[in-house]
Amino acid sequence: MIVTFTANPSLDRTVALPGPLERGEVQRAVSVRQESGGKGVNVSRALVASGLESVAVLPGADSDPVLAGLRETGVPFVSLPIDEPLRTNVALTEPGGVTTKINEPGPALDADQQEALIKLLLESSRGASWVVLAGSLPPGFPADFYATVARRIRAAGNGSAPYIAVDSSGAPLAAAMSGDGAGADGTATGSGKPDLLKPNAEELAELAAAAGFASATADELEADPVAAAAAAAAVVRSGVGAVLATLGSKGAVLVTADGAWLATHPPVAAVSTVGAGDSALAGYLLAHGRGAAPADCLRQAVAHGAAAASLPGSTVPAVHQTTPDAVTITALRKD
Ligand SMILES: Nc1ncnc2c1ncn2[C@@H]1O[C@H](COP(=O)(O)OP(=O)(O)O)[C@@H](O)[C@H]1O
Numbered sequence: 001m002i003v004t005f006t007a008n009p010s011l012d013r014t015v016a017l018p019g020p021l022e023r024g025e026v027q028r029a030v031s032v033r034q035e036s037g038g039k040g041v042n043v044s045r046a047l048v049a050s051g052l053e054s055v056a057v058l059p060g061a062d063s064d065p066v067l068a069g070l071r072e073t074g075v076p077f078v079s080l081p082i083d084e085p086l087r088t089n090v091a092l093t094e095p096g097g098v099t100t101k102i103n104e105p106g107p108a109l110d111a112d113q114q115e116a117l118i119k120l121l122l123e124s125s126r127g128a129s130w131v132v133l134a135g136s137l138p139p140g141f142p143a144d145f146y147a148t149v150a151r152r153i154r155a156a157g158n159g160s161a162p163y164i165a166v167d168s169s170g171a172p173l174a175a176a177m178s179g180d181g182a183g184a185d186g187t188a189t190g191s192g193k194p195d196l197l198k199p200n201a202e203e204l205a206e207l208a209a210a211a212g213f214a215s216a217t218a219d220e221l222e223a224d225p226v227a228a229a230a231a232a233a234a235v236v237r238s239g240v241g242a243v244l245a246t247l248g249s250k251g252a253v254l255v256t257a258d259g260a261w262l263a264t265h266p267p268v269a270a271v272s273t274v275g276a277g278d279s280a281l282a283g284y285l286l287a288h289g290r291g292a293a294p295a296d297c298l299r300q301a302v303a304h305g306a307a308a309a310s311l312p313g314s315t316v317p318a319v320h321q322t323t324p325d326a327v328t329i330t331a332l333r334k335d
């Protein structure tokens with residue numbers, strides 16, 4: 001069973017535009033879709049769509065539309081009731097798939113609510129194979145929240161803790177990489193370093209800089225998978241188990257302690273890239289759960305990502321909608 005944790009879920013509204021986005025002008029939408037979202041929520045949605053067992057842990061009032069959406073689509077969840085409504089994130093898609101996302105900060109949660117969420121996650125993740133800590137942190141959260149949660153999951157697991165994956169951005173992502181967070185008793189014991197990080201090109205550039213790797217821009221990393229693998233290798237050398245770096249239409253690289261690989265998919269007609277990264281992570285976990293070798297986990301990640309990009313809104317694909325056989329894998333040097 002794979003447990004996902006989304007501290008800052010969202011109602012994703014995807015507005016399809018008839019042409020390129022025109023700043024400062026009035027444009028009429030062609031269509032609007034609304035889905036329950038947030039990074040961990042999307043990973044759970046994608047896993048459940050393929051028949052896997054997953055539970056999403058998140059805050060939210062019982063009547064919140066995000067929870068209602070999960071109920072409607074049959075995605076199991078455990079929620080911490082809060083008074084404030086969850087946020088709404090808007091994505092504007094242009095013909096051709098160019099996607100502009102506007103993400104709200106989300107409702108602030110105080111220290112008691114943060115602790116209650118951690119307790120809910122610890123209870124829910126007993127016996128899980130993976131715990132996915134994903135997305136931005138709402139206002140009021142310390143940047144080292146994910147590192148703290150990772151330490152506490154491992155402390156509660158008594159040596160048989162689940163693997164931990166993190167997909168975030170900015171300060172929470174950098175702190176997750178360093179693994180420095182408080183343990184259950186407030187002291188920094190045990191490792192908070194994740195088994196898997198899933199940055200996109202921008203996040204990889206931030207991580208590589210924080211790991212002391214020669215600076216590279218997101219565009220440079222996206223255009224050059226060898227440079228992306230070298231940057232990801234610097235992150236792995238810092239003690240992270242593996243890095244799955246997604247590079248938009250250029251595919252993704254996976255770097256572990258044992259090797260580095262690039263996966264590419266033939267071009268797809270992109271419709272909306274919202275949820276493509278989350279679907280890629282779900283594809284990786286799905287293959288990992290089947291006991292696939294690292295390169296084949298990467299293959300399924302890119303197959304899932306490409307399928308998600310070709311679907312509208314934040315629709316996540318089921319495995320039968322993906323084309324892993326179309327993915328090309330190339331072994332890379334990682335140093
Ligand atoms: N325009 C696109 N065409 C084809 N595949 C895409 C496109 N955008 C994203 N993908 C797929 O989705 C994955 C994740 O996309 P990416 O943009 O890197 O992540 P994120 O959504 O986290 O920013 C990529 O590795 C790729 O497989």
Ligand SMILES: O=P(O)(O)OC[C@H]1O[C@](O)(COP(=O)(O)O)[C@@H](O)[C@@H]1O
Pocket residue numbers: 008010012036037038039040042089103134135136137169273274275276277278279314
């Ligand atoms: O928590 P953040 O970083 O604001 O991101 C949340 C947004 O990202 C998504 O999870 C989509 O993420 P990806 O496009 O990276 O897969 C949306 O569902 C959600 O609106």
